[in-house]
Amino acid sequence: MSKPGDQRTLRGRVAVVGIGETDYYRHGASPDPEFKLALKAILAACKDAGLDPRDIDGFSSYSDDRNDASRLAAALGTHRLRTATMQWGGGGGGCCAAVANAAASIVAGLADCVVVFRALAQGQYGRFGQVSGVETISGEKAYLMPYGVLAPPQRFAMKVQRYMYEHGVSQDAQRAIALASYHHAQANPRAVMHGKPLDREKYDASRWIVEPFHLYDCCMENDGAAALVLVAEERAREFRQKPVFLLGAAIGSGHRSGAIPHNAPHYASAGFDTVAPDLYRMAGLGPCDVGTVQAYENFTGGVVMALAEHGFFEPEQANDFLTLENLIAPSGRLPLNTSGGNLAECYMHGFELVIEAVRQVRGTSTSQGRRNDVAMVIGGPMVTPASNLLLGSEAAL
Amino acid sequence: MSGREMPNHLPEGLPIPVPELDGLSAPYWNGLRENRLLVQRCSHCDAWQFGPEWICNACHAFDPAWTEIEPCGRIFSWERVWHSSHATLRQHLPYVAVLVEIPHAGSVRMVGNLLGDPLQAVTIGTAVEGCFEHHPGSSPPYSLLQWRVSSPRE
Numbered sequence: 001m002s003k004p005g006d007q008r009t010l011r012g013r014v015a016v017v018g019i020g021e022t023d024y025y026r027h028g029a030s031p032d033p034e035f036k037l038a039l040k041a042i043l044a045a046c047k048d049a050g051l052d053p054r055d056i057d058g059f060s061s062y063s064d065d066r067n068d069a070s071r072l073a074a075a076l077g078t079h080r081l082r083t084a085t086m087q088w089g090g091g092g093g094g095c096c097a098a099v100a101n102a103a104a105s106i107v108a109g110l111a112d113c114v115v116v117f118r119a120l121a122q123g124q125y126g127r128f129g130q131v132s133g134v135e136t137i138s139g140e141k142a143y144l145m146p147y148g149v150l151a152p153p154q155r156f157a158m159k160v161q162r163y164m165y166e167h168g169v170s171q172d173a174q175r176a177i178a179l180a181s182y183h184h185a186q187a188n189p190r191a192v193m194h195g196k197p198l199d200r201e202k203y204d205a206s207r208w209i210v211e212p213f214h215l216y217d218c219c220m221e222n223d224g225a226a227a228l229v230l231v232a233e234e235r236a237r238e239f240r241q242k243p244v245f246l247l248g249a250a251i252g253s254g255h256r257s258g259a260i261p262h263n264a265p266h267y268a269s270a271g272f273d274t275v276a277p278d279l280y281r282m283a284g285l286g287p288c289d290v291g292t293v294q295a296y297e298n299f300t301g302g303v304v305m306a307l308a309e310h311g312f313f314e315p316e317q318a319n320d321f322l323t324l325e326n327l328i329a330p331s332g333r334l335p336l337n338t339s340g341g342n343l344a345e346c347y348m349h350g351f352e353l354v355i356e357a358v359r360q361v362r363g364t365s366t367s368q369g370r371r372n373d374v375a376m377v378i379g380g381p382m383v384t385p386a387s388n389l390l391l392g393s394e395a396a397l
Numbered sequence: 398m399s400g401r402e403m404p405n406h407l408p409e410g411l412p413i414p415v416p417e418l419d420g421l422s423a424p425y426w427n428g429l430r431e432n433r434l435l436v437q438r439c440s441h442c443d444a445w446q447f448g449p450e451w452i453c454n455a456c457h458a459f460d461p462a463w464t465e466i467e468p469c470g471r472i473f474s475w476e477r478v479w480h481s482s483h484a485t486l487r488q489h490l491p492y493v494a495v496l497v498e499i500p501h502a503g504s505v506r507m508v509g510n511l512l513g514d515p516l517q518a519v520t521i522g523t524a525v526e527g528c529f530e531h532h533p534g535s536s537p538p539y540s541l542l543q544w545r546v547s548s549p550r551e
Contacts, residue, residue, distance in 0.1 A: 131483050134412040136537070142414035142422070143448060146541055147510050148407055149494050151482035158496050158508075162474035165521050208479040208491075260448045262496050263506050267473075 062094025445503025
């Protein structure tokens with residue numbers, strides 16, 4: 001177990017003091033350009049903290065975010081820029097890593113006040129789920145696209161299919177994850193699917209996107225932005241909100257996870273076999289200490305794998321554990337995606353999940369879990385590098 | 398006879414595979430055009446490797462040799478696609494993609510389409526054999542490797 005005095009840990013060293021989001025839109029529905037969305041989310045996070053935006057001295061993001069740190073610093077008139085960090089890798093694998101990288105910059109003394117953000121206007125720059133205008137293709141996609149394996153649903157379905165085969169996981173387990181997200185979205189007025197409930201019959205009747213994914217197993221595509229402000233632990237209590245501390249973070253993937261095309265030795269995996277133990281080790285916690293989980297749903301099948309790899313159940317127990325009753329706040333065994341997540345709140349590339357975990361620890365979620373001292377975020381199942389976070393209250397330190 | 402049993406399993410118009418600018422995968426794509434399936438096998442440590450890389454991941458010898466293998470294997474995983482992510486495919490749904498494991502080549506895997514009835518039941522572990530699918534009229538021309546269930550007598 002890491003102790004606060006250990007040199008090489010992030011445990012208890014930094015705190016989230018502000019969070020901010022734009023309105024969340026269906027893709028193409030944002031009235032604002034993407035850069036303006038980024039600015040709005042960052043200013044909202046600063047206002048939440050009671051922080052002068054000019055005091056931001058670093059930016060951190062992931063997945064090749066287009067909204068360049070230097071442009072943001074110039075636009076906001078920050079006094080100086082001291083760190084600008086981009087996590088390699090696509091998808092939502094970096095949504096937690098971006099926080100970890102910002103935390104590492106602060107703990108190492110490179111910066112004092114770092115904004116972590118993601119802005120994504122898919123209506124303006126193109127959706128991930130549709131491919132057009134590609135004449136020739138090289139590298140990994142050359143082995144996939146000519147066979148109609150073009151976009152994320154087709155790229156991940158075979159991995160989930162293999163996992164279901166190896167461990168006897170049923171379609172009902174995936175359905176429970178979709179139902180939980182939609183259930184929580186009905187309590188969340190920010191959610192794009194607020195007022196659009198989902199039940200078993202509607203899920204079962206929905207069309208296949210690609211077997212084994214029904215429509216409701218797949219994330220939305222959206223426009224919006226989300227941001228948080230991170231400072232050193234020593235300053236955490238200077239701001240307006242109850243500080244939310246970083247208890248642990250981990251990034252990466254196991255042996256040759258990136259072997260293309262579909263040649264990872266441990267293929268039927270979300271990629272957390274090495275990353276989850278790292279997280280628990282840094283935090284000095286285990287699965288039984290976690291009050292709520294926000295787990296990135298690119299596809300529900302990835303959540304099944306990710307939760308198993310974080311030790312909440314054995315893969316063979318997935319069908320028993322993954323029921324709607326077990327996954328909903330406040331009293332389920334493991335309240336999951338309590339804002340509605342990528343499926344039903346907004347596909348803000350997983351950053352809305354990080355924001356929701358902060359709200360859980362603050363006690364301000366619209367679907368508050370019974371335990372709010374420790375909240376987990378899992379980013380980007382089935383991609384490499386993946387990442388995860390444990391956040392907690394002062395009492396959890 | 399299914400209407401899907403045409404020379405090309407999916408219609409023209411999908412992205413055309415070409416080697417990277419550094420030529421890493423050129424032997425693979427050129428091999429397919431000659432009805433040959435080539436994968437890397439390190440001449441130093443005999444490790445198989447696919448997709449290709451400039452180094453053997455097992456022993457770090459550079460430039461693993463390209464070796465021709467028999468295009469047959471078994472279905473490791475599969476998917477049936479019902480929603481098109483490309484305009485070209487909108488009138489060609491559903492279709493099946495398979496991930497084929499090749500046991501006699503270090504169990505490397507490759508993705509292709511499963512030929513035949515797109516509604517056929519697909520079973521993991523089923524033996525399949527490769528079929529070279531040529532697109533000589535494309536610009537640039539290219540070839541793919543497709544798969545069909547092995548007939549029991551073979």
